[in-house]
Amino acid sequence: MADKDPYETLGVDKNASEDEIKKAFRSLSKKYHPDINKAPDAEEKFKEINDAYETLKDPQKRARYDQYGSAGMNQGQGFGGFGGAGGGEQFGGFEDIFSQFFGGGGTQRQSPNAPRQGSDLQYRMDLTFEEGVFGKKTDISYDREEVCKTCDGSGAKPGTHPETCSKCHGSGYVEVDRQTPLGRMRTRVVCDVCNGTGKEIKEKCNICHGKGKVNEKHTLKVTVPAGVEDGQQMRLDAQGEAGENGGPYGDLYIVFHVSPSKEFKRDGSTIFSSVNISFPQAALGDEIKVNTVHGPVKLTVPSGTQTGTSFRLRGKGAPVLNSKNIGDQKVTVNIVTPRKMSGEQRDALKQFAEAGGDKVKEKDSNFFNKIKDAFNG
Numbered sequence: 001m002a003d004k005d006p007y008e009t010l011g012v013d014k015n016a017s018e019d020e021i022k023k024a025f026r027s028l029s030k031k032y033h034p035d036i037n038k039a040p041d042a043e044e045k046f047k048e049i050n051d052a053y054e055t056l057k058d059p060q061k062r063a064r065y066d067q068y069g070s071a072g073m074n075q076g077q078g079f080g081g082f083g084g085a086g087g088g089e090q091f092g093g094f095e096d097i098f099s100q101f102f103g104g105g106g107t108q109r110q111s112p113n114a115p116r117q118g119s120d121l122q123y124r125m126d127l128t129f130e131e132g133v134f135g136k137k138t139d140i141s142y143d144r145e146e147v148c149k150t151c152d153g154s155g156a157k158p159g160t161h162p163e164t165c166s167k168c169h170g171s172g173y174v175e176v177d178r179q180t181p182l183g184r185m186r187t188r189v190v191c192d193v194c195n196g197t198g199k200e201i202k203e204k205c206n207i208c209h210g211k212g213k214v215n216e217k218h219t220l221k222v223t224v225p226a227g228v229e230d231g232q233q234m235r236l237d238a239q240g241e242a243g244e245n246g247g248p249y250g251d252l253y254i255v256f257h258v259s260p261s262k263e264f265k266r267d268g269s270t271i272f273s274s275v276n277i278s279f280p281q282a283a284l285g286d287e288i289k290v291n292t293v294h295g296p297v298k299l300t301v302p303s304g305t306q307t308g309t310s311f312r313l314r315g316k317g318a319p320v321l322n323s324k325n326i327g328d329q330k331v332t333v334n335i336v337t338p339r340k341m342s343g344e345q346r347d348a349l350k351q352f353a354e355a356g357g358d359k360v361k362e363k364d365s366n367f368f369n370k371i372k373d374a375f376n377g
Contacts, residue, residue: 006052025053112172112198115247121240122253129261133318135226141219145241148208155212157203165194172196227321230258269327271317276336292316307335
């Protein structure tokens with residue numbers, strides 16, 4: 001993020017609200033997710049989008065960027081290893097650096113006990129071609145972290161409750177003095193007693209062992225909408241991982257993988273197919289049966305139809321996603337030339353050619369074909 005403007009990356013105005021920023025992030029992350037977008041630069045673009053969102057979703061980081069620009073986001077990088085031992089702390093930009101030199105109050109950090117939304121999850125759902133067209137209702141199961149029902153997410157043994165950390169007094173950080181090349185400096189590090197949570201659990205829950213969350217198999221009823229296509233995804237609110245400190249669950253993204261059909265092809269709501277007809281059918285016209293995803297229908301082939309001609313079957317395509325409209329099916333006819341004909345058929349064709357004034361110099365099959373015809377008898 002050193003040289004990237006997060007507002008420009010997400011395509012939002014500097015006065016954008018939290019909801020607008022979140023909406024832009026979700027839209028772009030869907031578009032450039034490496035599992036969906038196979039472009040060479042998709043992964044790098046996806047990382048840029050995530051970095052931009054990490055900056056703008058946090059009020060303190062956003063304010064720091066608005067005031068100092070990208071320089072304010074270096075967070076201890078390029079300052080001679082000011083991040084303490086063990087990588088336990090990160091600096092909050094210029095304000096924290098100034099506080100180390102001049103004893104200022106530094107930036108206000110988010111409370112470690114503040115509710116935080118859980119992580120999002122992704123689920124791949126395989127569909128047949130027909131299921132993509134018509135949708136379906138199904139049950140899915142997957143593992144996720146859920147709030148421990150025994151302790152209601154507190155992590156403490158039933159009948160007890162977490163206490164404010166005796167060392168950091170609930171801040172999640174402690175200040176330590178360290179000797180540096182520039183003299184003795186005071187820095188903030190993650191509290192080693194509560195690991196940054198700001199609270200101590202004297203008696204841990206025997207189910208979640210103090211985490212407040214457990215891994216569980218989660219089963220969910222899903223309605224796949226009619227008209228989904230390969231690579232599209234659907235978001236289900238609050239079906240992801242459990243949040244922190246009573247925060248909401250994350251979301252679940254279902255990515256659809258639709259299998260191709262041997263008979264049909266699809267582009268949006270339009271379905272394509274082809275059918276073979278004989279020369280007499282094309283020349284004289286006929287009524288033929290054509291398969292559609294909705295079942296067989298009759299198609300009138302007018303006389304004089306040429307090979308490669310396409311006919312439109314109204315309302316026989318795929319539904320338009322999230323709409324009551326249904327697309328069409330386009331049927332291309334191919335005129336098939338017979339490989340073998342009886343003597344009567346040959347005579348009839350000769351008479352047809354002569355009646356049209358065509359002079360046809362008939363060529364016999366080559367030797368190989370004659371031998372093959374003889375064995376096929």
